[in-house]
Amino acid sequence: MTTNSLTTSQGAGRAGDKVFSGATLAAGCLILAVLFGVALFLVIQAIPALVAPPADIQGGHGFFAYIGPIVVGTLIAAVIALVIATPVAIGVALFISHYAPRRLASGLGYVVDLLAAIPSVVYGAWGAAFLAPQISPAYGWLASNMGWLPIFQGPASATGKTILTASIVLSVMVLPIITSLSREIFLQTPKLHEEAALALGATRWEMIKIAVLPFGRPGIVSAIMLGLGRALGETMAVALVLSSGALTASLIQSGNQTIAAEIALNFPEASGLKVSTLIAAGLVLFVITLGVNMIARWIISRHKEFSGAN
């Protein structure tokens, strides 16, 4: 009998809402479609290499014998880069966010961000032409004094073009990513928690330890994982710096190889099954990065209860 007057809607506002929600939905779906498309391409193109007779694959012992050492080399290079870069990055980020005078802090932050703007091929050239020759005497010293450790076993490379040099270059490249993300996180620490710590009689460092770092932990983990992603996938710098070879434990001899550099160096001349092999190597890299991200999320979620979000 009577119509509910609340059912009549204000047309214009509704339409805008629909368009916007449609646009965001489309954007979200597009990301999934691209990701899925890349994964599908990698799998389809990689299948010939995975099913080919072992003797046909480079090295003659099948795909996994070929990719295994390169995967290990990739992980070694990335992990060393992170081990070097993380403490430096967190230190710089803390200095910018909590120690430096305001004017110095913004200048320094800008310089760190500039580091990220340098093309990777420039880093590679710098590593190969400058860093490697400069650092090779240090490798000689390591070989003669700490050679009993397998990772410093001699003879040291005379050119310095080793996996350790590549890792150092990589660490400089991931430094700005970890630094700027950590800095943003540290700056978001609630004033309330910082003052709580100070009012208890904490020194500045103790305040950072009990208020800033715990609050920033998930952010630091994601920053490191993003850095790891870049270190794993970095191509040009490694390709230029590293004189590659078979997998060796020693970090100061030439040898080892990373997946990205292996693909970049061999792809132009590859054909047939070789292309499939390299794409399969790309698939392996994709899976590793995916795994790294999932582990990072798991680490973050494990401490959700204590995250301060509740």
Added chain:
Amino acid sequence: MSKRIDVKDLNVYYGSFLAVEGVNINIEAKSVTAFIGPSGCGKSTFLRTLNRMHEVLPGARVEGEVLLDGDNLYGPGVDPVTVRTQVGMVFQRPNPFPTMSIRDNVLAGVKLNNKKISKGAADALVEKSLRGANLWNEVKDRLEKPGSGLSGGQQQRLCIARAIAVEPQVILMDEPCSALDPISTLAVEDLINELKDEYTVVIVTHNMQQAARVSDKTAFFNIAGTGKPGKLIEFADTTTIFNNPSQKATEDYVSGRFG
């Protein structure tokens, strides 16, 4: 285990802006002193100078003397960190450390400065502090749970437990109940009454009934206008301030004619 505070000619600045001018006040040991006044009159600012938390803000500084049993907090060579271990603080919004358990929150101040404490002593201190904050019975079965999972009033009492665990001489409270419901407010007010047996308590409050309920003495702060410095107008026994103030401004404020 409590000390008196004497403030002499204190001016408080933010950069070049004079926020509070010429405060002289003598706060007795083992008493509750309330600061009241309209918003922006500088009572919180002044409170924060009593444990040197004021200077955490860039550009903030003071002139004058704050004496804790005769020792000047602003004397040369005085470390603010030492001052803050003697003069604890509870803030407007409850701020337990979200990443720490209830137990670790209580022990947070004790473990600072690399002090080691045995597990037995720590357990005893946690119980003593939580009992002192009237919180023990509510949390004794979940000491390892995060402090942020408690209700607002419980969190505020946890912050009080954390403050008294370091055994300070003075406890400053900056509107400790303004974010709490009436029941939790009552719990905190009861606690304040118990705390004055052992500590000197200074509390800033917007709530005049609260000042009347909990404090022995009351200080009224006022401000002449925006951009002018806040001043201490009158300081006397709480009953005097509310029933028979000597200043017109105080009378207008406590009778609700402004503010």
